Amino acid sequence: MNTGQMMLILCAMSILAVLTLSINSSIVNASVLGFNMEVNLDAISIAQSTLDEILYNDFDQNTINDTRAFEYTDITPAGLLGPDGAGEQIDGGVDIEDTTKVNDFQSKTKFNDVDDYDGYHRKAWNPRLGWFDVRVVVTYVSETNPDVVESDRTFYKRVTVTVTHPNMITDSEQHIIPMVIRDLAVYRRYF
Template sequence: MNSGQMMLVVGAFTMLSILALSFNRTMFNSMTLGLEMEATLNAISIASSMMDEIMSKDFDEEVTDGRRAYEFADVTLPANLGPDTGETIVGVDSTYTLLGISFDFASKLTYDDIDDYHEYERQVRDPRLGIFTVVDSITYCDETTPSTILTSRTFFKQVTVAVSHPNLPKANMEDTESLPLIIRDLAIYRRFF
């Protein structure tokens, strides 16, 4: 083989290497995108289930068991949002199996009103992607602009559910932290009297 043919062989190997690297980068990006999409779909499902659970509860501890609130002073103070006495869940809530018996999230039986979920944390296990972390926040909000959080009582509560997982999309390629998936809803106390 002369030097001209050797240069062609080196050039061919260089082109093959560039093509292989490009192909690997494309495959890696496709796999990353696939994991992000799967994690996002799971996070949406988990957040929706959490929101459904919260919104199925009574508006406030003061209006459970058929009691009614007639004015703002009749509902829980903003500083007291969170689990009431006897409704505490120790640690992070999660499902588990003990001696072949499956146990559901403790919040489903322990909490009886929306604001019990303030600063509640849950871990949801996915067999393929691992653990999703869910954190809830309950705040009073303004009737005309629900995005405005208030430090006074109203008949409007903003419910925020944030789901975190390492495979959720990142803000940009350089970031190492994933962005949480956040959904919000508005709980309204309707008085029928």
């Protein structure tokens, strides 16, 4: 082999190496993107199921068993939102999923109204992705503008569910961007 042929072979090998690295990089990037999308979809699912669980309950401790509230003073004061007593406390402070039971979270049997979930913290397990961290905030909001938090009672409670996972998408400073969903619990006084 002469020098010219050797140079062509080296160039061909270099091009092949660069092409291989480029293809591998594309495959890895596609896998990472797919994994991020799976984490985000699972986070949405966990957040929505938590929100559904919360909104299934009665509006307030004082409206359980078809008790009617006609005035703001008939419902729980804003400063007392959260579990209503020792019977509604989560053992250990964090509700960790128990996959051996039908009611896999303590909240399903201990909480009976929407505002019991204020300050609630849950760890949800996914066999493929691991633990998701779920936190809930319940606040009274303005009846005319649900984006405005009220310090006093109204017949509107905003439920905010925030889900995080170590593998969720991060911002430019590497802070995890949480999945946040909100909904309103509205009390209908007259029907």
